[in-house]
Amino acid sequence: xxxxxxxxxxxxxxxxxxxxxxxxxxxxxxxxxxxxxxxxxxxxxxxxxxxxxxxxxxxxxxxxxxxxxxxxxxxxxxxxxxxxxxxxxxxxxxxxxxxxxxxxxxxxxxxxxxxxxxxxxxxxxxxxxxxxxxxxxxxxxxxxxxxxxxxxxxxxxxxxxxxxxxxxxxxxxxxxxxxxxxxxxxxxxxxxxxxxxxxxxxxxxxxxxxxxxxxxxxxxxxxxxxxxxxxxxxxxxxxxxxxxxxxxxxxxxxxxxxxxxxxxxxxxxxxxxxxxxxxxxxxxxxxxxxxxxxxxxxxxxxxxxxxxxxxxxxxxxxxxxxxxxxxxxxxxxxxxxxxxxxxxxxxxxxxxxxxxxxxxxxxxxxxxxxxxxxxxxx
Ligand SMILES: NC(=O)c1ccc[n+]([C@@H]2O[C@H](COP(=O)([O-])OP(=O)(O)OC[C@H]3O[C@@H](n4cnc5c(N)ncnc54)[C@H](O)[C@@H]3O)[C@@H](O)[C@H]2O)c1
Numbered sequence: 484x485x486x487x488x489x490x491x492x493x494x495x496x497x498x499x500x501x502x503x504x505x506x507x508x509x510x511x512x513x514x515x516x517x518x519x520x521x522x523x524x525x526x527x528x529x530x531x532x533x534x535x536x537x538x539x540x541x542x543x544x545x546x547x548x549x550x551x552x553x554x555x556x557x558x559x560x561x562x563x564x565x566x567x568x569x570x571x572x573x574x575x576x577x578x579x580x581x582x583x584x585x586x587x588x589x590x591x592x593x594x595x596x597x598x599x600x601x602x603x604x605x606x607x608x609x610x611x612x613x614x615x616x617x618x619x620x621x622x623x624x625x626x627x628x629x630x631x632x633x634x635x636x637x638x639x640x641x642x643x644x645x646x647x648x649x650x651x652x653x654x655x656x657x658x659x660x661x662x663x664x665x666x667x668x669x670x671x672x673x674x675x676x677x678x679x680x681x682x683x684x685x686x687x688x689x690x691x692x693x694x695x696x697x698x699x700x701x702x703x704x705x706x707x708x709x710x711x712x713x714x715x716x717x718x719x720x721x722x723x724x725x726x727x728x729x730x731x732x733x734x735x736x737x738x739x740x741x742x743x744x745x746x747x748x749x750x751x752x753x754x755x756x757x758x759x760x761x762x763x764x765x766x767x768x769x770x771x772x773x774x775x776x777x778x779x780x781x782x783x784x785x786x787x788x789x790x791x792x793x794x795x796x797x798x799x800x801x802x803x804x805x806x807x808x809x810x811x812x813x814x815x816x817x818x819x820x821x822x823x824x825x826x827x828x829x830x831x832x833x834x835x836x837x838x839x840x841x842x843x844x845x846x847x848x849x850x851x852x853x854x855x856x857x858x859x860x861x
Contacts, residue, residue, distance in 0.1 A: 487817060490515040490549045490573075492541045492564050493556030495523030497578055500605075501553050503804065503813035505531055511817050517544040545571050551601075551820045554578060558662060559655040562587040565602070569594040574601040574820035576813075580665035581833040583657045585841050588834040589860060595830065603816045603826060604833035606669050610808035610815070612773045612797030617757070618674055620766060620795065625779060627763030632671045632734075632742040635756045638663065640707045641728065641748025642714050646691045647703035651721035660686060660730040660746065660847065661840030667744055667755065668734075669836040674759055677737035678832075679839035679856045684847035686727035690749045694720045714749045732843045766791075773797045773806050831859055 487510065491501040494516035505513040515536040516527040524537040536547050541564055544552070551574035554564045562582040568575045569591070581588045581604050595602035608614055621629060638645075645663070649655040656662040672678050695718035697703060703721055711717050728749060734742035758767040764781030778791025800807030812828070819826050835856070842854035 484510060487511040487550040487820060488514040488548060489817075490517070490544050490547060490552040491527075492517045492544060492552055492554050492568070493560070494518045494527050495520055496555065498523075498553060498555035500555060500804065500809055500813060502530065503810045504553070504817060515544045515547045515549060517541045541567065545573075549573055551575065551817070557649050557655060558583050559649070562591060565591050566594050569598050569600045569602065572598050572600050574603070574816070576603050576605060576816045577830075577833075578605045579669070579833060580661055580837050580840065581830065582837060583655075583661065583841075585834070585838045585857060588837050592830055592834060592860075601820050601823065602830045603819055604828055604830050605812060606666065606828040606833060606836075607805055607808040607812045608666050608670055608771070609673055609827045610812045611771055611806050612800055613768055613771055613775045613777060613806075614670065614674070614797070616795055616797045617759075617766060617768055617777050620777070620779065621674060621759055621761070622676075625764060625781065626759060626761030626766050629675050629677075629738075629759055629761045630740055631758075631760040632675045632736070632740060633758045634667045634671060634742075634744045635754070636663070636667055636744070636746045637750035637752055637754045638746065638748045639750050639753040641750075642691060642694075642717060643707045643711055644705050645726070645748060646694075646720050646724055646728070647697075648705045648721065650705070651724040651726055653725050656726060657841055658686070658726045658730075658844040658847075659748065660684060660727065660732060660844050661837065662726075664730065664732070664744060664746055664840050664843075665833075665836045667746070668839045669832060670757060671734070671742050671744065672736070672832060672835060672839075674757065675736060675740050675742070677740050678835045678858075679734045679736050679742070681735040681853055681855055682732060682839050682843040682846060683851050683853045684730060684732040684843040685851050686730035686844075686847040688724060688726070688728050690714050691720055691728045692724055694718060696720050696722050698722070712751065727847065730843075730847065732847075734839065771806065773799050834859060
């Protein structure tokens with residue numbers, strides 16, 4: 484079997500995911516890297532060997548002999564980079580969110596269809612063992628018919644990761660309800676098996692707007708630092724912050740399911756906590772690591788017990804990155820490029836997560852007005 488030749492556009496940061504695709508002689512090899520930062524290209528040559536082609540210009544990367552590319556650049560570049568790669572007929576692993584507008588997603592989907600190219604969107608949470616287990620339990624009917632889905636998302640690293648670089652500006656992300664929330668909206672859609680039809684939201688910049696900014700001339704450092712606490716005492720924030728640091732979204736999904744998503748970027752701790760309620764019980768995860776517990780309550784009681792009537796766990800994994808999900812998702816993408824077939828994450832679902840996130844952002848900037856979520860085009 485000839486190795487697939489893979490390129491990476493945005494080969495630092497999240498582009499590090501491509502290390503899972505570098506297995507010379509075992510199916511795939513990272514053959515080309517593009518990054519605007521020369522230090523990243525230097526790291527790429529060390530990591531992937533002296534034969535790797537490196538460039539600052541993604542067009543030059545796309546001129547190489549490649550089978551597939553990872554697009555792991557910041558959100559606002561996804562559409563441009565994905566369209567260029569799809570137009571070359573390459574298999575594309577595109578990071579979430581698929582794009583920062585609904586129209587952008589639809590253009591990407593149309594290009595993939597037109598070129599018959601294999602497009603895949605990196606919703607890696609669908610590959611985390613704890614959520615795979617949770618979905619299995621829901622799908623086999625343990626909580627009956629699903630009717631409610633709630634997610635609380637505490638983001639302790641928000642102040643470091645999203646308010647010091649491009650993430651802090653609407654023109655690069657639309658907003659954090661989309662940028663960060665794309666994962667959670669997709670999980671709510673996936674766990675319930677239903678897409679959002681209507682959404683409404685509130686959000687504001689409650690804390691980081693009051694923190695000390697860095698001068699425009701200085702580069703932002705978006706690295707997690709546990710000593711950065713409490714938030715209001717911190718400095719070095721982006722000169723422009725026009726995204727929200729807390730968001731509250733409500734969703735009307737298909738089949739009469741109602742959902743809610745709460746996102747806060749100034750909590751001391753981090754956790755994604757989903758509660759799904761059906762006609763015969765309630766299921767909830769605490770944490771997203773492979774060993775995080777999943778509680779299932781299905782016996783009636785007049786009170787609350789923190790530990791469920793049954794307790795499950797996702798189970799350990801031998802793979803690495805984001806609780807094993809990153810290695811697994813990369814292998815599924817490479818398999819898809821080779822053979823096609825069904826995948827757990829799909830571009831259509833990724834587009835629906837963007838559609839709900841964009842419409843909710845529109846809502847929160849317009850007094851919480853309910854917004855229709857446009858369905859996928861046939
Ligand atoms: N699925 C996940 O769990 C996950 C985790 C982190 C990030 N992401 C996604 O990955 C993407 C990148 O996020 P990040 O935090 O790594 O961002 P980042 O700012 O670190 O950028 C990634 C890389 O792209 C490079 N780059 C920027 N502009 C470029 C250009 N014009 N041409 C070529 N290279 C360019 C940067 O130098 C960097 O090496 C985002 O869309 C984000 O949402 C997903």
